[in-house]
Amino acid sequence: MHAVKHTMILGMTAILMMLVSNVCLGAGIPDKVSISSIQKYYDPVSFNHAAHINNLKDCGLCHHHTTGAQVTDPNCARCHKNSGAQATVSCKGCHTADPFTPEALKQQRDQQPPIYHRDKPGLKAAYHASCLGCHQKMSGPTGCQDCHKRNDGGDALFKSGKYAPKAPAKPKAAHH
Amino acid sequence: MIERRDFLKGCLACGVTAATVSVAGTSAMAAGSFEGYPDAMGVLVDLTRCVGCRSCEAACNNEQKLPEPDLPFDDLSVFSEKRRTTEKAYTVVNEYKVADKDTLFRKIQCNHCTEPACLSSCFVNAYTKTKEGAVIYDASVCVGCRNCMIACPFNIPAYSYSSPLNPLVKKCIFCYDTRVKDGRPPACVEICPQQVMTFGRRSDLVKLGHDRIQANPGKYVDKLYGEKAVGGTSWMYLSSVDFDKVGLDGHIQNEPIISNVKDFLGFVPMVLSIWPALFTGVHLLATKNKDGHHDHEEGDHQ
CATH class of the missing domain: 1.10.287 (Helix Hairpins)
Known part of the structure; x- marks a missing residue:
């Protein structure tokens, strides 16, 4: 009875995860991942996961120790040398979208043991640090709009495009 | 007699x-003995992470409902000169050439001192250091004397020169009214794609900053700028080069400015x-x- 219940919960969780995102656990590695956490300002990125896997081969470059890849960072290896593949592999499984809410800060403060994973970047920073850091090293695209095109909301925020300042820029100011 | x-x-x-x-x-x-409010918030700025996208400037302009900028926020020609904060921009990003090829960017805004010199210098008591850590001001009592502009060791308060009838001092308030008061991070922190800025309790950030230096040997200068400067600031900085090279006074006094007078x-x-x-x-x-x-x-x- 317990086993059935357990399987049901697992199954439902898997379905839910697949509905929420096309990154699913164990069942398969997604070929494409749609990243839309800043869609207020930028169009979603359709991340070509398959192409990156083919190019890099090493899952650990982005997924750290969670895929069971060989851990090279000596600091991580202290605990995760033999920890194997984890149930949670997706970026958003560990990196929170809102890392600075009062609740998130409290959780971080209360975490046990209070040593590791305290300086964990939020989801947006994890994406950018991982993608941009690697793109800079491997001459991939590095401009903001090379990956995600800015939408109308973004133009309004940046006062660009049709929201650009009307008045021509003043000559270098007289006040200094 | x-x-x-x-x-x-x-x-x-x-x-x-x-x-x-x-x-x-x-x-x-007894200036200098105040260790700050226990739950005061702060921001740890990691200069090695900034890519100079100016999103923080755009978010600040939007959040504080500041006037339209002279140039769009995606115009990178602004980096040709070193800018300072103005009545229209409570934060600006500057670019610093630190080596032949390397550049670092630094966002400038109020550092929200634990013992603010602006507050000490203000004779109408316009300034308040809140228990959340923000240095805010009451513009309605400001008489425009600009003492705070002279007192500030970081040249932050700006002045509304454009308003001849009621000129006021203007500066970053840590998004106090709209965010920090409720425990939410300021707009610039929230929008930053690189998490250059880490928001949290100042006392936690001091530890976090030193941990980050220790966890990345050789990456950072072994100093958390603002931990002690002028009696401590809520905004603190980590850098890979001497702070003098990125426009911060590396030899700034540790005593609060009021100790000088x-x-x-x-x-x-x-x-x-x-x-x-x-x-x-x-x-x-x-x-x-x-x-x-x-x-x-x-x-x-x-």
Whole structure:
């Protein structure tokens, strides 16, 4: 009875995860991942996961120790040398979208043991640090709009495009 | 003789008063001992992460409802000069060439000092250091004297030169009214794609900053800028190069700015209370001969 219940919960969780995102656990590695956490300002990125896997081969470059890849960072290896593949592999499984809410800060403060994973970047920073850091090293695209095109909301925020300042820029100011 | 005795009595009374005032003053003005409000928030800025996208400037403009900028926020030509904060921009990003090819970007805004010099210098008490860590100000009482602009060790307060009738001081308020008051991070922190800025309790960030230095040997200069500078600031910085190279004064004093003037200010009550009596007495004595000319002549004859 317990086993059935357990399987049901697992199954439902898997379905839910697949509905929420096309990154699913164990069942398969997604070929494409749609990243839309800043869609207020930028169009979603359709991340070509398959192409990156083919190019890099090493899952650990982005997924750290969670895929069971060989851990090279000596600091991580202290605990995760033999920890194997984890149930949670997706970026958003560990990196929170809102890392600075009062609740998130409290959780971080209360975490046990209070040593590791305290300086964990939020989801947006994890994406950018991982993608941009690697793109800079491997001459991939590095401009903001090379990956995600800015939408109308973004133009309004940046006062660009049709929201650009009307008045021509003043000559270098007289006040200094 | 009666006049002289009164003068001496007056002097004594003044001296006692002045001594009392200055003793009371000394204990009240122990600047530098204030460690900050226990739950004050802060921001740890990691300069090695900034890519100079100017999103923080755009978010600040939007959040604080500032006037339209001269150029769009995606225009990177602004990096050709070193900018400072203005009435239209409470934060600006500057680019610093730190080596032949390397550049670092630094976002400039109010550092929200634990013992703010702007607050100390303001004679209408416009400034407040809130328990959340923000240094805010009440624009309605500002008389536009600009003392705070001179006092600030980071050249942050800006002035509304464009408003001839009611010019006011303007600066970053840590998004206090709209965010930090409710425990939410400021707009610039939230929008940053690189998490250059880490928001949290200042006391936690001090530890986090040192941990990050230790966890990445060789990456950072072994100093958390703002941990001690001018008595401590809510915004603190990590850098891969000397702080002087990114426009921060690496040799800034650790004592709060008010410590530079508190000794002098301690004299003021004494001067105000003793000097009038002293010089009145001196004046009376000095002019006594002129007024009492006949008395003296009579006295001499006797």
